[in-house]
Amino acid sequence: MIKTDIAILGAGASGLFLASFLNEKDYLLIDHNQIPLKLKVSGGGKCNFTNEFVSPENYLGDKELIKKVLDNFSNRDVLRFFRDIKNKKIKNNQYFASSSNEIIKKLNKKKFLAEILSVEKDDNFIVHTSKGDVKANKVVVATGGISYKKLGATDIGYKIAKHFGHSVTAPLPALVGLSLQKEQFWMKNLSGISLKAKIEVEDKLFFDNILFSHRGITGPAVLNTSLYWKKGKIKCDFLPEYDIKKSNKTISNALPLPKRFIVEFLKAHNLKDMPINHSHKAINLLKNYLFAPAGNFGFDKAEVTKGGVDTDELDNLESKFVKNLFFIGEVVNITGELGGYNLQWCFSSAKYIEHSKNFAY
Ligand SMILES: Cc1cc2nc3c(=O)[nH]c(=O)nc-3n(C[C@H](O)[C@H](O)[C@H](O)COP(=O)(O)OP(=O)(O)OC[C@H]3O[C@@H](n4cnc5c(N)ncnc54)[C@H](O)[C@@H]3O)c2cc1C
Structure with missing residues (x-):
């Protein structure tokens, strides 16, 4: 059995961003895709990764939590993080890379390629995957929403949340025709x-x-x-x-x-x-x-899923029911408008838990 301190479930925008602040020996990224495909197609292949103006008013969800998370890691911080990405463009206040591959190159990390099947908790967490079990002290659910199944989206994040007693607001297609x-x-x-x-x-x-x-x-x-x-x-x-x-x-x-x-x-x-x-x-x-x-037009065409893991049952994105279980990114019941707000949320929420004292070892 593989053992790790932090199992990050999902190596998309939020999971990869979190990993970039951690020591490689302390975490295991688990994903069934080699490449973060949503990140790749985002912004028409140019990845609109943030916006010149970001406020809680650009989001659907718990405004107080959104404010805390954005205040801790803002659009300016995102721009600073990606400062070495060349040929960034700003159009209608939206920041784009010249290609999403540049963002992926900066974020991509080694991962354990496997299907995540379920998570259990005894003294430690056991993540059951198609390639065996992973034992971890902390689990971060970063498995995203359920739109664009063809890019690898599944409802595993909601299943894990429900398994640990969490409510999940009905997922619906959003940013869709x-x-x-x-x-x-x-x-x-x-x-x-x-x-x-x-x-x-x-x-x-x-x-x-x-x-x-x-x-x-x-x-x-x-x-x-x-x-x-x-x-x-x-x-x-x-x-x-x-x-x-x-x-x-x-x-x-x-x-x-x-x-x-x-x-x-x-x-x-x-x-x-x-x-x-x-x-x-x-x-x-x-x-x-x-x-x-x-x-x-339905989930097949929706850029994001609104709904998700209820924030009332999270304390600073950690489960109120199970210590050391965290949720970040689109799987949470917070959804942004079009314009780079969703990736900003993914990055800010990832940085938020990394910064929180509960996550520190
Ligand atoms: C066409 C399109 C364009 C978009 N454009 C933009 C844009 O320009 N700007 C913007 O801000 N947002 C955009 N978005 C939204 C943005 O891409 C998402 O909100 C963001 O990628 C969500 O990040 P995440 O880390 O929460 O989840 P994801 O990036 O979806 O990552 C989740 C990861 O979990 C993995 N996974 C899921 N289930 C399993 C399982 N059972 N086993 C193993 N692995 C699993 C997936 O393979 C994936 O890698 C766009 C979305 C789409 C679909």
């Missing part, structure tokens, strides 16, 4: 078109691109909307920067919207392409388009 009800099927005819819009969802407002697709709507504004949407209606302003002036020009000539969008919109709502002066109904509808999405 939204599907449409019949009344909005006209949008499906706009596949490939994108435009800038404002979307209001719950008490959040996102001003960014919407991309129409044959399945529904996606793009940054929609992905962020999916994080906060809980059924019910959302409000779209398709003319967020349009200052309504009196004009005899027709809608299709005067409005700053793609022609195809206007044609489909007017057709779907039995409206005519009239001069702006006589188009109050159409303009009002375009500025306050209320509708309820049908659902979302």
Whole structure:
């Protein structure tokens, strides 16, 4: 049987980041993948690893805990950590590497390649894997969420949490496209078109691109909307920067919207392409388009999983029920918006437990 002080379950963003602060002889990273695949595909292969502005307001979950964790290791600290990565780019306040391989090269570590099956505790923890048992004094669950199964995601983290008596908030797809009800099927005819819009969802407002697709709507504004949407209606302003002036020009000539969008919109709502002066109904509808999405594109397309191990039952990310059992990264019930917030959470939560006095030996 392999013996280690710290068994880190999952060698993705959070597990690898934690390992980078530890002495190699003190931990064992266990993963069934050789490469951290989510990290590899993140940010379209360029890994949006943090944001210029990070606050608890960019996250869904326990704001007090998020603040503590971010205060302990902020976006500035992440930038400092990755300072030797060349050709970083900042776009819309998001920091990207020129390739996610650069981030992986900096973080990657030797790992024990095996499927994690379960964890038990006697005097020590025993991690059962497909390649035998691992005995450890501490266990860190860093096995991520369940979206993108094809990249190696499993629900093992939730299973381990439940086994030790923890509650797990139902996992749901987030940062994902939204599907449409019949009344909005006209949008499906706009596949490939994108435009800038404002979307209001719950008490959040996102001003960014919407991309129409044959399945529904996606793009940054929609992905962020999916994080906060809980059924019910959302409000779209398709003319967020349009200052309504009196004009005899027709809608299709005067409005700053793609022609195809206007044609489909007017057709779907039995409206005519009239001069702006006589188009109050159409303009009002375009500025306050209320509708309820049908659902979302599902876990296969979701960048993250919202829900996860309940933070009420964690004390500084350590289990309140089982000493020396920690949870970090996406497996925890804290989810960030689009823009580097999820990787920031992974890095900050990993650093947080490394820093906590309970983790010290
Ligand atoms: C397409 C896509 C793009 C994204 N882009 C961004 C972005 O640009 N910026 C951003 O901030 N976030 C982005 N994210 C989200 C971000 O990648 C994740 O939130 C982050 O990687 C989660 O890190 P983690 O360490 O919690 O889990 P993961 O990185 O998912 O790591 C978990 C590890 O556990 C392993 N594992 C799971 N189950 C088992 C098992 N049973 N046995 C053995 N090993 C197991 C997995 O192989 C994996 O290596 C993106 C996600 C996706 C899918």
